[in-house]
Amino acid sequence: xxxxxxxxxxxxxxxxxxxxxxxxxxxxxxxxxxxxxxxxxxxxxxxxxxxxxxxxxxxxxxxxxxxxxxxxxxxxxxxxxxxxxxxxxxxxxxxxxxxxxxxxxxxxxxxxxxxxxxxxxxxxxxxxxxxxxxxxxxxxxxxxxxxxxxxxxxxxxxxxxxxxxxxxxxxxxxxxxxxxxxxxxxxxxxxxxxxxxxxxxxxxxxxxxxxxxxxxxxxxxxxxxxxxxxxxxxxxxxxxxxxxxxxxxxxxxxxxxxxxxxxxxxxxxxxxxxxxxxxxxxxxxxxxxxxxxxxxxxxxxxxxxxxxxxxxxxxxxxxxxxxxxxxxxxxxxxxxxxxxxxxxxxxxxxxxxxxxxxxxxxxxxxxxxxxxxxxxxxxxxx
Numbered sequence: 091x092x093x094x095x096x097x098x099x100x101x102x103x104x105x106x107x108x109x110x111x112x113x114x115x116x117x118x119x120x121x122x123x124x125x126x127x128x129x130x131x132x133x134x135x136x137x138x139x140x141x142x143x144x145x146x147x148x149x150x151x152x153x154x155x156x157x158x159x160x161x162x163x164x165x166x167x168x169x170x171x172x173x174x175x176x177x178x179x180x181x182x183x184x185x186x187x188x189x190x191x192x193x194x195x196x197x198x199x200x201x202x203x204x205x206x207x208x209x210x211x212x213x214x215x216x217x218x219x220x221x222x223x224x225x226x227x228x229x230x231x232x233x234x235x236x237x238x239x240x241x242x243x244x245x246x247x248x249x250x251x252x253x254x255x256x257x258x259x260x261x262x263x264x265x266x267x268x269x270x271x272x273x274x275x276x277x278x279x280x281x282x283x284x285x286x287x288x289x290x291x292x293x294x295x296x297x298x299x300x301x302x303x304x305x306x307x308x309x310x311x312x313x314x315x316x317x318x319x320x321x322x323x324x325x326x327x328x329x330x331x332x333x334x335x336x337x338x339x340x341x342x343x344x345x346x347x348x349x350x351x352x353x354x355x356x357x358x359x360x361x362x363x364x365x366x367x368x369x370x371x372x373x374x375x376x377x378x379x380x381x382x383x384x385x386x387x388x389x390x391x392x393x394x395x396x397x398x399x400x401x402x403x404x405x406x407x408x409x410x411x412x413x414x415x416x417x418x419x420x421x422x423x424x425x426x427x428x429x430x431x432x433x434x435x436x437x438x439x440x441x442x443x444x445x446x447x448x449x450x451x452x453x454x455x456x457x458x459x460x461x462x463x464x465x466x467x468x469x470x471x472x
Contacts, residue, residue: 128155128173133186133199133218137225138168141188146198147172154178157199167220172199182210186218188226197226404431 138160147155155174163169174180183206191198204222212218280287301308322329368375392399405425411418 127176129176129178129214130158130171130173131180131212131214131216131218133170133172133223134163134220135168135170135186135188135223135225136220137228138170138188139228140195140197140226141170141199145196146191147174147201148198149174149178149201154201169217170199174201180212180216181208182206182212183208183222184212184218185222185224187224190227402426402428402431404428 141157141160143157143159145157146153147157155172155178157170157172159171161169161171170186180201181203183204185202185204187200187202188197189200190196389399392401403424403426406423407420408423409418409420
């Protein structure tokens with residue numbers, strides 16, 4: 091009776107099961123399949139080169155789904171259909187980017203949180219617009235940009251440049267050593283000044299603490315400064331027009347001054363001559379100014395009755411003579427006995443009235459009027 095070889099059969103069966111399981115796992119890994127339910131979404135890119143169905147969809151480097159399809163829409167935009175695990179809810183501000191997975195050119199779709207409300211979610215079947223997506227880096231275009239540089243490089247010239255650099259550095263060991271010694275001295279000096287540096291840092295901390303204690307005042311100052319700058323920015327056109335007008339006014343004023351400068355110089359010179367003459371006649375001018383009020387009072391009193399001058403005749407005399415034979419002799423022709431022609435017409439009770447009225451004349455040694463200033467001159471006339 092033949093015995094059945096159970097031992098080899100069992101070993102073969104176990105090996106078959108292990109190989110089948112490994113093949114299944116490998117197939118699922120290659121197919122990038124993930125168990126569970128998925129939610130479908132789409133994303134639009136200006137360029138989706140290199141992204142294929144079955145590629146990974148990752149969030150923060152973790153695989154959460156796969157790419158289902160890549161197609162063209164609107165004749166110029168690539169639309170990528172992908173699905174992610176149902177337990178992964180995408181925010182409404184989600185962004186997409188196609189990145190390199192490895193050096194052989196495989197790529198994957200990377201999802202990230204964008205700017206915007208964090209509470210809203212992208213509905214199932216939603217689309218990420220092209221404004222929130224970033225196409226992949228095209229290495230071919232990058233290398234083509236360096237192609238003129240690579241074409242211009244001559245290996246012989248590169249070797250010559252390297253040889254010349256070596257020749258320059260050869261024999262300069264002392265210089266390099268001196269440079270290293272100076273660097274070491276600098277670092278040692280900084281190390282010796284560590285206490286001073288620490289004090290500086292402490293002082294800076296104190297300053298920062300003071301600023302931090304006045305954060306509200308600093309914030310108000312910055313806000314006021316921002317408001318001022320904003321106001322100036324809004325009024326920049328009127329300010330610019332005012333500056334232009336001031337420039338025109340300055341030009342016109344300069345023209346007026348330039349045209350009137352000769353006449354003004356001549357007038358100032360004449361004023362200097364007039365001031366000199368008045369200063370030379372200071373005593374007479376002073377006496378005239380002192381007598382002027384009395385004379386003006388007398389003249390105004392004579393003309394106070396109307397638009398004419400009225401005088402009262404108190405007496406009339408004449409003189410007759412023939413010089414050198416006969417001396418002149420006075421002959422009274424008329425004398426009035428009216429009280430106004432008496433010895434006290436102004437009623438000063440025996441005091442001698444001032445015939446001129448007004449301020450009495452000053453004594454020769456009395457105070458004088460201040461001397462007139464010297465002649466004026468324009469800048470640049472000397």
